[in-house]
Amino acid sequence: MDRGNNNYTERIITDKNEGCKPKEIINTHVNIAGIEMKNPVTTASGTFGSGMEYGEFVDLSRLGAVTTKGVANVPWPGNPTPRIAETYGGMINAIGLQNPGIDTFISRDIPYLKQYDTKIIVNVCGRTVEDYVDVVTRLAETDVDMLEINISCPNVKEGGIAFGTNAKAIEHITSEIKKCAKQPVIMKLSPNVTDITEMARAAESGGADALSLINTITGMKIDINRRCFAVANKTGGLSGPAIRPVAVRMVYQVRHAVKLPIIGMGGIACAEDALEFIMAGASMVAVGTANFNNPTATVEIIDGIEEFMKKNGVKDIKELFGCVE
Numbered sequence: 001m002d003r004g005n006n007n008y009t010e011r012i013i014t015d016k017n018e019g020c021k022p023k024e025i026i027n028t029h030v031n032i033a034g035i036e037m038k039n040p041v042t043t044a045s046g047t048f049g050s051g052m053e054y055g056e057f058v059d060l061s062r063l064g065a066v067t068t069k070g071v072a073n074v075p076w077p078g079n080p081t082p083r084i085a086e087t088y089g090g091m092i093n094a095i096g097l098q099n100p101g102i103d104t105f106i107s108r109d110i111p112y113l114k115q116y117d118t119k120i121i122v123n124v125c126g127r128t129v130e131d132y133v134d135v136v137t138r139l140a141e142t143d144v145d146m147l148e149i150n151i152s153c154p155n156v157k158e159g160g161i162a163f164g165t166n167a168k169a170i171e172h173i174t175s176e177i178k179k180c181a182k183q184p185v186i187m188k189l190s191p192n193v194t195d196i197t198e199m200a201r202a203a204e205s206g207g208a209d210a211l212s213l214i215n216t217i218t219g220m221k222i223d224i225n226r227r228c229f230a231v232a233n234k235t236g237g238l239s240g241p242a243i244r245p246v247a248v249r250m251v252y253q254v255r256h257a258v259k260l261p262i263i264g265m266g267g268i269a270c271a272e273d274a275l276e277f278i279m280a281g282a283s284m285v286a287v288g289t290a291n292f293n294n295p296t297a298t299v300e301i302i303d304g305i306e307e308f309m310k311k312n313g314v315k316d317i318k319e320l321f322g323c324v325e
């Protein structure tokens, strides 16, 4: 695997029939809150671990960034099993943010990711404001590039969505985190609200540097043969292509409500899906559930975006940002 400087920023697109004669230069670089990434594709938290399970299939150096699974100040065991179930066009999960805690994360996952030429976005979870602040403070001295704060997990009883569905709570936790964060802070919003723009504005008032959306939509599946819930938690988070139109709509709404850059996600499985988010107003996209069906989805999406740009004479990805008014 090539772990060298695999920079696709200004990738020279060559025509197969013209050998290696340079034909066109396209720029896929994006800048989110001062962090420069070689392309607008990252992984959605919780669907890619810290990349270790995928290193065999994907050259992580090709990704704009790797967004890790949520990490808390202490290890969390997660919810009882079964914790996942398939649904039409997606899945329901109630993992409950199982994670090894920040100590293991710092000693094991960060050094692993540092081998690659990609940016590191660490997803942070907690039960209280103090828990989040604890993790963010520990990460301040590490070599990670950005923090993504999960205030939107529907599968934990405390923390998570309890913050993400209340505008005042969002503003408060954002400002507390900003006081101790050394890296730019991305607040991850929940779609399980009446008006996502209110939540986006609250995060902006609290000092967020960027927003990511959407987390999963609360759902339920019944196993009719066993007459019980398909996941032990009863409810779970719906993800995958089934939620994409909701996510695209929310990205569009949020882009008109705040000035912050947006990382869009929700059901992205191919380049066309990613481009919908970019045209709706996202400056970057994250690929989640699709990784489970197709471990190379991320790189295929990067290639597909480049191909689209080449075919349509788009020289800079920024030309597409929010181009649908």
Ligand SMILES: Cc1cc2nc3c(=O)[nH]c(=O)nc-3n(C[C@H](O)[C@H](O)[C@H](O)COP(=O)(O)O)c2cc1C
Binding pocket: 044, 045, 046, 047, 069, 070, 093, 095, 097, 123, 150, 153, 188, 214, 215, 216, 238, 239, 240, 241, 243, 265, 266, 267, 268, 286, 287, 288, 289, 290
């Ligand atoms: C199995 C699973 C685990 C997840 N874990 C996290 C997590 O730890 N932190 C987080 O912010 N989001 C988590 N998510 C939400 C995803 O990051 C993403 O926001 C959501 O699944 C929508 O994108 P998708 O439809 O492409 O999967 C998880 C999703 C799945 C399916």
